[in-house]
Amino acid sequence: MxxxxxxxxxxxxxxxxxxxxxxxxxxxxxxxxxxxxxxxxxxxxxxxxxxxxxxxxxxxxxxxxxxxxxxxxxxxxxxxxxxxxxxxxxxxxxxxxxxxxxxxxxxxxxxxxxxxxxxxxxxxxxxxLIHNLGTVLFKEYVLPFEISSVLFLSAMVGAVVIGKKE
Amino acid sequence: MTIQHYIFLSVALFSIGIIGVLTRRNLIIIFMCVELMLNSVNLLLVAFSKMHHLAATAADAASKAGTDGQLFVFFIMVVAAAEVSVGLAIIVMMYRNTHSVDVNFLNRLKH
Missing domain, CATH: 1.20.120.1200 (NADH-ubiquinone/plastoquinone oxidoreductase chain 6, subunit NuoJ)
Incomplete structure (x- = not known):
């Protein structure tokens, strides 16, 4: 083995x-x-x-x-x-x-x-390895990458709004 | 190692996650079992990407086939992180209202 x-x-x-x-x-x-x-x-x-x-x-x-x-x-x-x-x-x-x-x-x-x-x-x-993945991420998948930043922003706003005491 | 080892490992991890969701009443542990299921799928995606890469390099040595599978895992991690932040906020809000994380108290939609 x-x-x-x-x-x-x-x-x-x-x-x-x-x-x-x-x-x-x-x-x-x-x-x-x-x-x-x-x-x-x-x-x-x-x-x-x-x-x-x-x-x-x-x-x-x-x-x-x-x-x-x-x-x-x-x-x-x-x-x-x-x-x-x-x-x-x-x-x-x-x-x-x-x-x-x-x-x-x-x-x-x-x-x-x-x-x-x-x-x-x-x-x-x-x-x-990060060289290959980074190249593909910022060439072919740049739009999903940017959209995920919007997702994070909305998740952050959502967490704050839900967690806030009314 | 062949792909079947990884398929059976992922299926076993996924089933353990399912069993956890079905048997536990603590909301946080149910949430953790969902994370476990997401991770088993990630592992399988990486394994399939390496399998595809080996098949592609046999024909063309400079092939980059299989990169997409690993980027999918990256995006799954992104979505999981966003999901956890919102989900834990919901758990904290629910604990503030009911002073418990027991899912059996969450039956108000039933009545």
Whole structure:
């Protein structure tokens, strides 16, 4: 087993295990910390695929900004002390069963398709580097890029208007 | 590594997110599970972009095919960041009104 495969399986186990801990831990703060671990594992997968720009952006934007915002809101509401309410037992069971059914159906539907054996370019290839991505972003995708700034502005105005005390 | 490893990993992460949305009552955790699902799709987009790139470089060594997939991930992250800021503002406003983040209190539209 090569080092790439070893890293792939390690990161996969880390991502799936910490994703399960996100939904099964009782304390919301622990859930957030496990979700940060999941995001780091996904960033590791990006590095393994040589998508270095996305790996860094994933760490900065998700693990750095968004999860800190979540943690901030949880601590602001002082939810970490109180035990979080749980759904009824049969309702939780039904949720797990239906999620498992989705997993089963998607796996069974995709298992025998032709594309599944196709190889990926691991560790090499320069499409994920910032030089290539920046060139394409500011040449072909400059209009969506500018529109996303309008989206951010409206999100900022919306957050202020919603959060304001009337 | 073949594409099937990444497809099954993403499907598993997405299903874990679905299970979290269906089983938890805390609004913040439901929101986090939505983020988890967005991230599983991002991972799959990057994997498909590298698969497409390998197939394209076999024909033309200087090909840049697959760049679009990674830029899509970038734009998904942009939209997710905007969504989180508005969503957390809504959660804070709801907590101010009901003093709880339990989704079972949010049934006023039903009556």
């Amino acid at each position: 090569s080092i790439t495969q070893l890293l792939f399986w390690f990161l996969t186990a880390l991502a799936l295990g910490s994703a399960l801990m996100v939904i099964f831990s009782k304390n919301p703060v622990h859930s957030i910390l496990w979700l940060i671990t999941t995001f780091f594992a996904i960033s590791g997968h990006y590095i393994l695929l040589n998508a270095q720009f996305l790996a860094i952006v994933n760490i900065i934007v998700y693990a750095g900004a968004i999860m800190v915002l979540f943690l901030f809101v949880v601590m602001l509401m002082n939810l970490n002390a109180s035990a979080t309410p749980l759904k009824k037992k049969w309702l939780r069971f039904a949720g797990v069963i239906s999620g498992g059914c989705l997993l089963l159906v998607l796996t069974a539907a995709l298992k025998d398709t032709d594309i599944m054996r196709q190889e990926l370019m691991m560790k090499t290839g320069d499409i994920g």
